[in-house]
Amino acid sequence: MVEKTNNSSFNKAMKSLNSLEVSFARLRVGMANKARLKVYKKLASLLRNRFSLMNALDIMYGSITDNGKNPSEPMAIAIASWGKSLQNGYAFSDALKGWAPSRERLMLSVGDMSDLESALLNLIKVAEGTEKMLKPIIGAIAYPSFLLLMSVLVIYAIGAYMVPPMEEAAPNARWSGTARDLVDVSHWIQKNWLLAFSFFPALFITIYATIGIWTGPTRAAIDNCPPWSLYKMFMGITWLLSLSALIRGGVPISVALASLRKDSNRYLKERIDRAMDFIKNGDNLGQALSKSKLDFPDKEIVADLRIYAELDNFEEALDKLANDWLDESAEAVETKASVLNMVAMFAISGIIAWAVFGVFEMQDQITSAMG
Secondary structure, three states, X not given: OOOOOXXXXXXHHHHOOOHHHHHHHHHHHHHOHHHHHHXXXXXXHHHHOOOOHHHHHHHHHHHHOOOOOOOOOHHHHHHHHXXXXXXXXXXXXXXXXXXXXXXXXXXXXXXXXXOHHXXXXXXXXXXXXXXXXXXXHHHHHXXXXXXXXXXXXXXHHHHHHHHHHHHHHOOOOOOOHHHXXXXXXXXXXXXXXXXXXXXXXXXXXXXXXXXXXXXXXXXXXXXXXOOHHHHHHHHHHHHHHHHHHHHHOXXXXXXXXXHHHHXXXXXXXXXXXHHHHHHHOOOOHHXXXXXXXXXOOOHHHHHHHHXXXXXXXXXXXXXXXXXXXXXXXXXXXXXXXXXXXXXXXXHHHHHHHHHHHHHHHHHHHHHHHHO
């Protein structure tokens, strides 16, 4: 099924827009992962039904703009820009420059000359897998973090509002035991409340800022502890899914690793570089990852890769391994999230119990002092 399209339609659409509108659209579309994914799905569907790429973009442009009535929609501007680039002889992956992350363009470049529909489907698979992992990981970190901040708030409330009136009721009392600990905490929290409230946010910001750039032996050792273990799992899965998609597209392993390295942070680059050093010396992917001694992406996965890398149908085995690990990891993250939530609940319950017990002891010691 083929439709005709006006080859100058996208050029006209882009000429009617100013640079500010285009820049704003680039920003919006670049941040709208779900919207881009939706467009990729529609595009793959149209290609599957034997539309040409240009016809498919023309149909989608008409749908988004309501036949040209709303040409300023960010995604419509994006599609018009892609169409214009295609008309000027650029490949589709190149047309997406500035509109989509480089990793998406890398995965689509595999299909530019062979099978764009399959490349789009692989990209969708990786994006959905990443999203599937991201939600439980955020949940695993967010709720315990909230409870930790609540525990600080509880300690502050007790130290600032409950303990001082009781001290005033018995100025000559000699506090002991838990009561003394509570009084000491009260004095400290009143003097250092800013430090108390900023400690956990500062810790979270530090972890967030360094989690993608911290490398070396110490990082490799701490990768087994949350939240770094969760980050390692997330990066490992997205890397393995992307690698599988590229290899299925016919890209050699060494080229796929080098391509993925370009869009990686320092953490992932260290792991790719270690593996590439051994691959250059003749090792297969599993052997290279094993000799790297970083247990990346996962110790069990590395052991499986050492076996699968010798098989004739390695591409299919790698794809199945990546997707099986995705499903297993989602369940593993939920389990870890439950454990972290339980630990955080016990922590805040213990703090509240300690504070309540300390208040009761203060009341007993006030009664004794007044007697």
